[in-house]
Amino acid sequence: MSKTDVKLEGIYPILATPFKDNGEVDENSLRELVRFQLHAKVDGIALFGMASxxxxxxxxxKARIAEIVVDEVKGRVPLVFGSGHTGLETAVQLSKKAEKQGADALMVLPPYMAKPDGTRLYDYFAAIAKAVTIPIMIQDAPLASGVNMPAPLLARLSKEFENISYVKVEAPPTSLKVTDVLQQSDGRLTVFGGMNGMYFYEELGRGAVGTMPACEFPEVCVKIYQAFKAGDLDTARRTFYQYLPFMRIGTIPGFAMSVHKEVLKAGGVIESAYVRNPNAPMDDLLRREVMDTLKDLDLLALRWREARNERQ
Incomplete structure (x- = not known):
C-alpha cells in the first residue's frame, strides 16, 4: 500500500517526548514509550502534537525523535506527524520534511500567532496540500490555537484538495462539530476526536472513526473503540465513563503534560516526568488527585514493569 492509500482510523495516541531530569531528550524512554503503545495494540501513533x-x-x-520512532515502529502502524506552524512558509517546509522523514500523514494546526482570516487560512492549507502527497489532517483546536476552523471552509478545502481528507475536531462541543463537518463535507472528510478523549463515546456515536488522545491510557481507548465497532455499546459506554474523570484531569491547563508523564513514570514506561517550560511540574496534591481518579481501575501504564517482564 502506498502512503497515499493509507486509511486512518482507530486510536492514534499523541506521543509524549520523554526528557531526562536535565532536560535532554531521553532516547531510551522514547523507545520504551513506543513499545508500550504497540503492546496496547494502537492503530497508529502521532508525533509532534501539543501533548508532545x-x-x-x-x-x-525533532529529526532524531522521528528517526527513533520510525526505527521502533518498522512500518507496523501508520505515523502521523504534526507539522503546523504559525507561518505558511515554515509549515510548508516542516510538512515536506515530515514526509521525507517517514510520516504516513500530517496533522496540521492552523497559524496561531497572528490570527488569520478566512482567506489566509485557505491559502495556508492550500499551500501545504500542494507541497506534499500524503494525507493531511486539519487540527481544529481553537482552545489551543485561538483559531476556529469553520465547517464550510473545511468542506471547501476537502473538495479542492484530495489529500485534505481528515479533521481532528477539538472545538467544543466536539460532538456537534463532528456532525457539522460530516454533513457539510458530504463524506469527503474523515473525523477524529481529540481533547484527550473526553467526548470519545459521543463522537463515535456521531460518526467519528477514532481519537488522538495523550499516550498514557492507549489500551483504554482501544477497548472503547473495539467494543463500539463490535456493537457492544454497553462495554464501550461503561469503560468510557469509568475513565472519564482521569481523561478530564489530563486536560488541566499548564499541568496536562505533567499529568501524562507522571502516570507514565509511575509504572516505569519512562524514567522522568520532566516537562519543559512553559509547562509546570505537578505538586504532591495534584499527584494525589490524579491517582485518585485511577483507584479501582486497571491501567496498563501503572503496571508496565510487570507487563514488560512477562513479555520478555
Missing amino acids: EMYTLLDEE
Whole structure:
C-alpha cells in the first residue's frame, strides 16, 4: 500500500517526548514509550502534537525523535506527524520534511500567532496540500490555537484538495462539530476526536472513526473503540465513563503534560516526568488527585514493569 492509500482510523495516541531530569531528550524512554503503545495494540501513533511539547523541541531533536520512532515502529502502524506552524512558509517546509522523514500523514494546526482570516487560512492549507502527497489532517483546536476552523471552509478545502481528507475536531462541543463537518463535507472528510478523549463515546456515536488522545491510557481507548465497532455499546459506554474523570484531569491547563508523564513514570514506561517550560511540574496534591481518579481501575501504564517482564 502506498502512503497515499493509507486509511486512518482507530486510536492514534499523541506521543509524549520523554526528557531526562536535565532536560535532554531521553532516547531510551522514547523507545520504551513506543513499545508500550504497540503492546496496547494502537492503530497508529502521532508525533509532534501539543501533548508532545512540540513547541519546545529543537529542529535537530525533532529529526532524531522521528528517526527513533520510525526505527521502533518498522512500518507496523501508520505515523502521523504534526507539522503546523504559525507561518505558511515554515509549515510548508516542516510538512515536506515530515514526509521525507517517514510520516504516513500530517496533522496540521492552523497559524496561531497572528490570527488569520478566512482567506489566509485557505491559502495556508492550500499551500501545504500542494507541497506534499500524503494525507493531511486539519487540527481544529481553537482552545489551543485561538483559531476556529469553520465547517464550510473545511468542506471547501476537502473538495479542492484530495489529500485534505481528515479533521481532528477539538472545538467544543466536539460532538456537534463532528456532525457539522460530516454533513457539510458530504463524506469527503474523515473525523477524529481529540481533547484527550473526553467526548470519545459521543463522537463515535456521531460518526467519528477514532481519537488522538495523550499516550498514557492507549489500551483504554482501544477497548472503547473495539467494543463500539463490535456493537457492544454497553462495554464501550461503561469503560468510557469509568475513565472519564482521569481523561478530564489530563486536560488541566499548564499541568496536562505533567499529568501524562507522571502516570507514565509511575509504572516505569519512562524514567522522568520532566516537562519543559512553559509547562509546570505537578505538586504532591495534584499527584494525589490524579491517582485518585485511577483507584479501582486497571491501567496498563501503572503496571508496565510487570507487563514488560512477562513479555520478555
